Amino acid sequence: MTEFVLTGFMGSGKTTIGRLMAEMLHCPHIDLDEAIVAKAGKSISRIFAEEGEPYFRDLETQLLAAAVARAGILSTGGGTPVRMENNLLLRRIKTPVIFLETSPEMILERLKNDRNRPLVQALDPDKLLQLYRERESCYRQSADFRISTDRKTPIEIVREIMERAHISAEDGMH
Numbered sequence: 001m002t003e004f005v006l007t008g009f010m011g012s013g014k015t016t017i018g019r020l021m022a023e024m025l026h027c028p029h030i031d032l033d034e035a036i037v038a039k040a041g042k043s044i045s046r047i048f049a050e051e052g053e054p055y056f057r058d059l060e061t062q063l064l065a066a067a068v069a070r071a072g073i074l075s076t077g078g079g080t081p082v083r084m085e086n087n088l089l090l091r092r093i094k095t096p097v098i099f100l101e102t103s104p105e106m107i108l109e110r111l112k113n114d115r116n117r118p119l120v121q122a123l124d125p126d127k128l129l130q131l132y133r134e135r136e137s138c139y140r141q142s143a144d145f146r147i148s149t150d151r152k153t154p155i156e157i158v159r160e161i162m163e164r165a166h167i168s169a170e171d172g173m174h
Contacts, residue, residue: 003021003025003071004018004073004074004097005096006073006076007076007081007100007139008078008100008149009132009135010111011106011111012101012102014076015075017100018031018075020158021073021161025073028072028073029073029075030070030072030074030075032075032077033075035063036059036060036063039059057079060077060079060080060086061086064089074095078135081139091141096145097142097143098145099142099143099145100149100157101146101149102148102150104132104133106149108128108129145164147161147164
């Protein structure tokens with residue numbers, strides 16, 4: 001069973017925080033987007049271009065169900081909790097689901113030069129912020145708690161998660 005599930009909008013730090021937490025807790029890190037790429041045998045950009053977003057979301061749902069049953073820290077994709085089926089699964093599991101809450105301004109700053117995310121390429125800043133606002137309630141619904149990531153280093157965020165989850169330094173923090 002996963003130790004933690006990280007959700008949040010693209011650019012919120014799910015993968016960075018997930019890897020760091022996994023390293024500190026001496027457990028595997030599962031990145032849902034990386035699992036989708038491995039399963040499909042092509043990049044997310046190519047999946048979107050060749051198969052479409054519905055195909056990508058179906059694959060994401062399938063792999064989410066498998067991922068939450070595995071040990072480790074799970075970093076979801078930015079759109080994972082938006083699909084009702086995924087949101088319900090995240091609310092049902094006993095694993096703490098953490099919403100890495102990042103301000104729209106910080107999201108835009110982090111994503112401004114990103115060339116690897118299909119939705120960033122397809123949307124101007126106003127549309128990206130609209131997508132963020134549409135998804136925010138889904139992140140909140142599926143999360144057990146949220147951590148603000150603005151103006152914090154990855155290690156500060158991880159420490160805050162550990163404090164909120166009542167995990168001490170002796171349990172894995174170095």
